[in-house]
Amino acid sequence: MRNGNEETLDPDDWEATRALAHRIVDEAVDYLARVRERPVWAPMPEEVRASFQTSLPEGPTPLATVYRNYRETVAAYPMGNIHPRFWGWYMGASNFTGALGDFLAAVEGSNLGGGTTGATQVEQQVIEWLKEIVGFPKSASGTLTSGGSMANLVAHTVIRNLAAGYDVRGEGIAGVEKPLRFYASDQVHSCHQKALETLGLGAKALVEIASDDRQRMRLDALQAAIAADRASGLQPACVIGTAGTTNTGAIDDLSAIADLCEREGLWFHVDGCIGGVLRLAPDHAHLVNGIERAGSVAIDPHKWLHAPFEAGSVLIKDAQAHFDTFEMHGPYLQLQERGMAAGKFLADYGLELTRGFRALKIWMAFKEQGAAKFGRLITRDIALARYMAAQVEAHPLLELFAPVDLNIVCFRHVAADEDAAKFLNTEIMLRLQERGLAVISDTTVQGRHGLRCAFNNHRTRRADIDGLLADVLCIAEEIKTEHASQRAHLADGPAP
Numbered sequence: 001m002r003n004g005n006e007e008t009l010d011p012d013d014w015e016a017t018r019a020l021a022h023r024i025v026d027e028a029v030d031y032l033a034r035v036r037e038r039p040v041w042a043p044m045p046e047e048v049r050a051s052f053q054t055s056l057p058e059g060p061t062p063l064a065t066v067y068r069n070y071r072e073t074v075a076a077y078p079m080g081n082i083h084p085r086f087w088g089w090y091m092g093a094s095n096f097t098g099a100l101g102d103f104l105a106a107v108e109g110s111n112l113g114g115g116t117t118g119a120t121q122v123e124q125q126v127i128e129w130l131k132e133i134v135g136f137p138k139s140a141s142g143t144l145t146s147g148g149s150m151a152n153l154v155a156h157t158v159i160r161n162l163a164a165g166y167d168v169r170g171e172g173i174a175g176v177e178k179p180l181r182f183y184a185s186d187q188v189h190s191c192h193q194k195a196l197e198t199l200g201l202g203a204k205a206l207v208e209i210a211s212d213d214r215q216r217m218r219l220d221a222l223q224a225a226i227a228a229d230r231a232s233g234l235q236p237a238c239v240i241g242t243a244g245t246t247n248t249g250a251i252d253d254l255s256a257i258a259d260l261c262e263r264e265g266l267w268f269h270v271d272g273c274i275g276g277v278l279r280l281a282p283d284h285a286h287l288v289n290g291i292e293r294a295g296s297v298a299i300d301p302h303k304w305l306h307a308p309f310e311a312g313s314v315l316i317k318d319a320q321a322h323f324d325t326f327e328m329h330g331p332y333l334q335l336q337e338r339g340m341a342a343g344k345f346l347a348d349y350g351l352e353l354t355r356g357f358r359a360l361k362i363w364m365a366f367k368e369q370g371a372a373k374f375g376r377l378i379t380r381d382i383a384l385a386r387y388m389a390a391q392v393e394a395h396p397l398l399e400l401f402a403p404v405d406l407n408i409v410c411f412r413h414v415a416a417d418e419d420a421a422k423f424l425n426t427e428i429m430l431r432l433q434e435r436g437l438a439v440i441s442d443t444t445v446q447g448r449h450g451l452r453c454a455f456n457n458h459r460t461r462r463a464d465i466d467g468l469l470a471d472v473l474c475i476a477e478e479i480k481t482e483h484a485s486q487r488a489h490l491a492d493g494p495a496p
């Protein structure tokens with residue numbers, strides 16, 4: 001079957017394309033099924049890096065060649081976050097159904113800015129489900145975003161506009177009489193500062209409140225900061241509670257913050273990018289008691305729900321305030337009573353007009369797996385973190401340097417002093433990565449530096465943790481031996 005003479009982007013030969021697409025799917029399934037057999041990460045050789053320096057391709061290349069090129073230079077050098085031994089920073093491990101969802105969304109091709117389509121129904125249903133998860137009423141609104149940073153930005157825009165008490169959309173932030181203040185613990189994610197900077201409020205609008213020895217916001221310090229700011233003519237607007245900090249997984253006392261916000265007349269926002277879905281796990285749901293009392297919650301489905309990147313979301317209880325913040329229609333984009341452009345326009349709830357169909361991958365995975373399974377996987381990640389913490393505590397050469405309250409383990413190999421610990425542990429981390437054994441990252445908690453494992457990986461087993469700790473101890477030995485021989489060498493005088 002050939003198209004007519006007119007050019008399109010469709011294949012010239014649908015049957016050949018079908019055969020190639022089948023092969024791509026077959027190889028994708030193999031790639032995923034054998035993920036455990038590959039190194040977690042591999043450094044990219046110079047010649048592969050150089051292959052990305054060629055200029056804009058003027059003419060065509062057969063798709064099969066482009067695909068082979070992708071396999072050799074891209075798929076061979078992934079981040080590794082789908083690997084069972086990836087625990088660095090805070091990712092998600094993706095899932096194949098979600099990948100199929102992204103593929104189907106791209107084939108179907110709808111623009112989720114709005115319109116009466118199956119796709120907009122799917123996104124609205126996903127928002128309803130997320131509202132159910134956090135315990136928000138049906139009257140709340142919400143939107144899917146690229147990720148948590150964007151979700152928090154959307155919430156802060158709504159909060160700023162309400163708190164300012166005048167027409168910020170028309171007048172701009174320069175019209176503010178009393179500078180606004182947002183409060184969060186000193187463990188708050190950096191995206192909040194970025195958001196407030198972007199909103200013209202300045203980094204100083206984010207007041208960081210000291211956290212306690214379990215990295216939770218200190219409520220006495222919060223209360224004092226609000227009182228001091230009021231006394232000096234500033235306007236407290238919002239308290240950001242974190243349900244699962246990125247650094248250590250700490251969960252602020254959300255109920256107490258909700259009480260305080262009610263007393264003080266402040267907006268209560270929850271950054272639930274990590275723990276916003278904890279209510280799916282019945283045995284841990286109590287950790288986020290009070291989340292349902294928030295005015296807004298940010299959730300990151302590409303983290304603990306393992307949606308392929310990108311998928312974030314924000315839920316806002318005051319649907320009218322949400323709409324009033326972003327509603328905007330050019331003359332070329334008018335809503336109608338009937339037809340394609342009828343109904344709720346999803347772009348009226350965020351910054352983007354053209355929006356991708358990111359809801360499908362979440363919708364398909366929830367339907368296929370059931371919400372209860374996501375809850376069980378969350379419970380298992382927390383159990384893995386506790387298992388690792390117990391192994392670390394039982395070993396004389398390893399120590400925890402932060403409490404393990406959720407799914408993040410901050411640990412390190414012991415050393416003579418802080419400097420030596422930093423050198424040794426950083427070196428261990430880099431060798432683990434470079435040898436493709438595991439990807440973990442590092443952090444500092446209350447002045448102490450060390451390694452950090454975030455368990456949000458549905459492929460990890462206990463044996464992977466045993467393997468990691470064995471590798472850590474083995475590499476530490478190796479580094480110590482190298483240093484001992486270097487010292488011996490120096491003692492012998494300068495090298496020849």
Ligand SMILES: *Cc1c(COP(=O)(O)O)cnc(C)c1O
Nearest residue numbers: 147148149189191246273274300
């Ligand atoms: C990851 C994270 C964010 C940022 O989300 P992105 O999806 O990376 O933009 C914000 N807050 C917390 C607590 C996070 O863990």
